Amino acid sequence: MSTPKDFIAGIDSDQRRSPTRVVFVTRRTSAQVKVNREDQVQTYPEVLFRAVLAIELLAILLVVFALFFNAPLEGIADPTHTPNPAKAPWYFLGLQELLHYFPPVVAGVLVPTMLIVSLVVIPYFDINIEASGLFLTNRARRLRIFYIVTAGLLIFLLFFKVYVAVPPTLIVALAMIVAANSTPDSPTKLRRYLAAKPFAYWIMTWFLFELIVLTAVGTWFRGPGWSWVLPWRS
Amino acid sequence: MAAKTEPFIDGVIGQVRGSRVWRSVFRAGSGNSTLHRALAIQQNIFLHLLSTKVRKRMVSFRSTWYLGTLTLGTFLILVATGVLLMLYYHPSVPQAYADMKDLQFVVSSGLFLRNLHRWSAQLMVFLVFAHMFKVFYRGAYRTPREFNWVIGIVLLLITLLLSYTGYLLPWDQLAYWAITVGSNISSAVPLVGSKIHFLLLGGNQVNANALLRFYVLHCVVLPLTAFLFIAIHFWRIRKDGGLYVQQSEPKALPAIEPTMPAQEGK
Numbered sequence: 461m462s463t464p465k466d467f468i469a470g471i472d473s474d475q476r477r478s479p480t481r482v483v484f485v486t487r488r489t490s491a492q493v494k495v496n497r498e499d500q501v502q503t504y505p506e507v508l509f510r511a512v513l514a515i516e517l518l519a520i521l522l523v524v525f526a527l528f529f530n531a532p533l534e535g536i537a538d539p540t541h542t543p544n545p546a547k548a549p550w551y552f553l554g555l556q557e558l559l560h561y562f563p564p565v566v567a568g569v570l571v572p573t574m575l576i577v578s579l580v581v582i583p584y585f586d587i588n589i590e591a592s593g594l595f596l597t598n599r600a601r602r603l604r605i606f607y608i609v610t611a612g613l614l615i616f617l618l619f620f621k622v623y624v625a626v627p628p629t630l631i632v633a634l635a636m637i638v639a640a641n642s643t644p645d646s647p648t649k650l651r652r653y654l655a656a657k658p659f660a661y662w663i664m665t666w667f668l669f670e671l672i673v674l675t676a677v678g679t680w681f682r683g684p685g686w687s688w689v690l691p692w693r694s
Numbered sequence: 695m696a697a698k699t700e701p702f703i704d705g706v707i708g709q710v711r712g713s714r715v716w717r718s719v720f721r722a723g724s725g726n727s728t729l730h731r732a733l734a735i736q737q738n739i740f741l742h743l744l745s746t747k748v749r750k751r752m753v754s755f756r757s758t759w760y761l762g763t764l765t766l767g768t769f770l771i772l773v774a775t776g777v778l779l780m781l782y783y784h785p786s787v788p789q790a791y792a793d794m795k796d797l798q799f800v801v802s803s804g805l806f807l808r809n810l811h812r813w814s815a816q817l818m819v820f821l822v823f824a825h826m827f828k829v830f831y832r833g834a835y836r837t838p839r840e841f842n843w844v845i846g847i848v849l850l851l852i853t854l855l856l857s858y859t860g861y862l863l864p865w866d867q868l869a870y871w872a873i874t875v876g877s878n879i880s881s882a883v884p885l886v887g888s889k890i891h892f893l894l895l896g897g898n899q900v901n902a903n904a905l906l907r908f909y910v911l912h913c914v915v916l917p918l919t920a921f922l923f924i925a926i927h928f929w930r931i932r933k934d935g936g937l938y939v940q941q942s943e944p945k946a947l948p949a950i951e952p953t954m955p956a957q958e959g960k
Contacts, residue, residue: 498749498750498751498939499749499750499751500747500748500749500750501747501748501750501753502728502731502732502746502747502748503735503741503744503745503746503747503748504731504732504734504735504741504746505731506748506753507744507748507753508741510753510760511760511763514760514763514764514767515763515764515766515767515770518764518767518768518771519767519771522768522771522810522813522814522817523810525809525813526806526809526810526812526813527806527809529809529813530805530809531808531809531811531812531813532868533794533798533864533866533868534866534867534868535866535867536788536791536865536866536867537787537791537865537866537867537869537870537900538867538870539870539899539900541867542871543867543871546871546872546874546875547871547872547875548872548875548876549857549858549861549872549876550816551819551823551854551857552858552876555879556875559879563882564878564879564881564882565882565883565884567879568879568880568882569879569882569883569884576847576851579826579847579850580844580847582830582835582843583835583836583837583839583840583843583844584840660830661831664827664830664831668827671823
């Protein structure tokens, strides 16, 4: 444990800005550090005041809403009478929509487990959100993989007749193609923005789009027998 | 008028805060100095979860949309209204449904109480998702905040479970069949599906046992778990360096490689 350290430790202390800041400067680099002296405010009272104010405004809005809109209450639970359709709470309707296409072990077990696992591993990916856009390195190879995966996914969705999941997939795929043909030096701001986005960003955006579309379809566009209905024609 | 009363009120407040009793309760003591304000956070068991200072930029609405704060707000409203609702609720069949009708027509403000609880619950689920996506798109999950992100996922699951277990309690058709649909999914788990289903409901279908189990989970187990993880979540914000700002982030820590014995002497 006597390995010589590659840095020297120093302490910068400016009580008005930040209580204590320990700085590590490696010997090989210049001593110039990107110092980020930011103005800070005290949690008590300034931040707490704002937090309490935000919560109070929220409470007022909710109270007003609760005064005007009643929570739903149907007839007493009757195991012998199944409503058609029987719907889960709205935040599970995306999954229930999937249950319509896939066997329960896929839509009810495999998909949620995969979702949770992928959410948990997101921060442990070593692809940095700012530093490396998905297509900035290894472009040709990654583009090839992207085309194969997207085509495979679309065929899979069409095979199982999951047509509602196709538009979000196409939109994200299109944005990814734009990203692949952009660099940080592209003329428009949007293209520079897209070019810098890493793998996790695209996965999460695709997930967000699918979540919104599937939940909306399950909530408003599904009627008796999980058939397609239009909400304004009921 | 105001000019006359203000010094008076300030004087009274000052006297109360300077009193022996007050000082025995609040360890930080009174005073307006930076030190006292820092101590007000540091020396309080609940507030010490937070940092004493916050970067000014992060206080603006634009940085966070206050989604985490607002989620906490809905949670607090839910605890307050939930405890009051418990006073009027029996987790038994068919009394549970009768209690809903009582809340609606007999209990003073009972309907309002239930409305507030219901809408806050819906909003909390929405806010938790919104908070998650906001944190993701800000990149605030990155090193050294990975684990707090994971705790956030745990809190998301707890929120969904809280909402789901609460859904059954009114014991109306909506509740019964939503829980039937949801719990049937657990049967699809390979090998142990039917066991899990039975464990969850205390029977092979949604019945009085299921109602009692969901009640205990909803009112005791899950809220306590939520409190614990919310505390860790807040505390980790401070320990991981405060609310995330985009500059001056350390690189991801490399995995620690086992030291070779031969290299140790170098």
